[in-house]
Amino acid sequence: MASPRLPAAVRAPFEGRTWRGLGYVLLGLPLSVLFFSLSIAFFSAGAGLLITFLGIPVLAGTLAMCRGFGAVERARARGLLGLDVRAPEPVRGRTGGALSWMGAMLKSGASWRHLLYALLHLPWAVLSFSLALALWTWGWGLFTYPLWQWVFPMYAGQAGLQLYGDGTHDIYLDSGFEIAFTSLVGLLFVLAGPWVLRGLVAVDRLMVSGLLGPSRLASRVSELESDRGVVVDTAAADLRRIERDLHDGAQARLVSLAMDLGLAKEKLAHDPLAAAVMVDEAHGEVKLALQELRDLARGIHPAVLTDRGLDAALSAVSARCTVPVTVTVELPARPAAAIEGIAYFTVSELLQNVSKHARARQAWVDVWRSGDRLMLQVRDDGVGGAAPAEGRGLAGLTERLDAVDGVLAVDSPAGGPTTVTAELPWRA
Structure with a gap:
């Protein structure tokens, strides 16, 4: 070698x-x-x-x-x-x-x-x-002529490799030079x-x-079928998450509330003060159940996104981040509703990663349009080290964006800062 x-x-x-x-x-x-x-x-x-x-x-x-x-x-x-x-x-x-x-x-x-x-x-x-x-x-x-040049004088009866010969003049490669x-x-x-x-x-x-390979159309069809499988799997996972949140959160709280109200109804005749206390506690449980349902609805599709667009929706989600977030949205119009939803949840999940893992002091969210593409960028001054291969959240985001011809690029060297750029089709 x-x-x-x-x-x-x-x-x-x-x-x-x-x-x-x-x-x-x-x-x-x-x-x-x-x-x-x-x-x-x-x-x-x-x-x-x-x-x-x-x-x-x-x-x-x-x-x-x-x-x-x-x-x-x-x-x-x-x-x-x-x-x-x-x-x-x-x-x-x-x-x-x-x-x-x-x-x-x-x-x-x-x-x-x-x-x-x-x-x-x-x-x-x-x-x-x-x-x-x-x-x-x-x-x-x-290249190896010096190794086999001796064949000519010994077996061919000539001085070396012949370059020219006309019966009168002969030129052989036989000198050292x-x-x-x-x-x-x-x-x-x-x-x-x-x-x-x-x-x-x-x-x-x-x-x-x-x-000899598949045509571009066939490759595109295969890619779309694969993306459709990713979308179906993601939708099924979201449905299971919603079902789990309903079962473990609001549903369990409402069942407990119904039982407490039943007990309060039984105590109302002979112990009205205890019944009043139980009703007051049930009132608090109702408020908590409503808040959980609002959070769940926001996780499915926030009303502010539908009513006021990405600027207001991203400002609302950034307010829940554990670090100060500066949001800049410069869009001439609203993209397609499906793309808008994907952009919202992409930024939302990236800000959750900032809150949980980045140990950052500040973060920035920038949204703009470039040609027929919607561009998203989330930056933070944290410790870095984020990678799609290592983080399940980033890997899932990459698959979601791939399903709609989007791209996710992560620049997160050890020690920071981290910059995550997402590119989505506009499709308005």
Whole structure:
């Protein structure tokens, strides 16, 4: 293994990445010849048979074969280049029959992209194979020329490697200077070869990821399905939290209140003073139950947010923080209601983190619009050290924002300060 202290240009010819890339390029030509030959032959046959019904199954089978070629190429790229490209969605017919499958295959854009890859990759494979093999053989051959130059006078009957000969004049690389210069030229080829090879492989990476992976639409659908799962899980967790708060808080208090009022009713006839005391205590319990219900309703969706917007709602939530909070909201209009709610609860949870963990003396909340994005920033002068991977609250916020194409960025070095920036779509 090359020493990491050597310059990158010196290490490159000996690195495993370089040799794996060379193996990828050299293996690519025979595979491309095979893929191209089979694809063009069967596609031509299917296109020619389209005047009959036989052309449809032949074309569908050709596209299925090309998808198989794509699986081989993705595995080769994963093993030799470290490029992990997801397979496109499998083709399924609506009814499950052969005709339905053939129709779905012919309508599949991913299948046609696999065929395009099989046709386009051959000329590129010829170029990259020829260039890589020439650089590698000439480079290492010339570089090691001093080691095998003795073969020519001993077995070939000539002084050295022949550069020119016309029957009258012959030029051989046989002097010490010529041999050393030849080795130096070979060294330059050896050092340049890995970088040329990486450029060639970069094009292969683009072709594999662009033609053999899922389309952007399919990726977006998959992402939205994943986000929908996150939203459903979050909503279920919120419902369980509300149910738990109702059961353990207001409901338990109201049950106790009903029992106390029942006892007061029984004592009213023979001990009115004791009944009055119990009614007074029940009155206090009613106030506490109402406050708990107000807090619970505020946790679901505060009325001030609906009535007066983010400025007033964030000012109200910052007033409950244990440290002084400066709130600055500069919005030309109100965003979509759902986005407004997410922004409110994001700032609310971040301020709760400031109260519980930051040990800060002051905090700041800034809200503004940038293009079609709603920007939120919560800063504090606390001890820092916050990270989504370590804190469950920040990790949950990240998932919630991801579900609506939002972004959460945390800058919290040890010792502080902490700056958390959230970006949400406006969607007004």
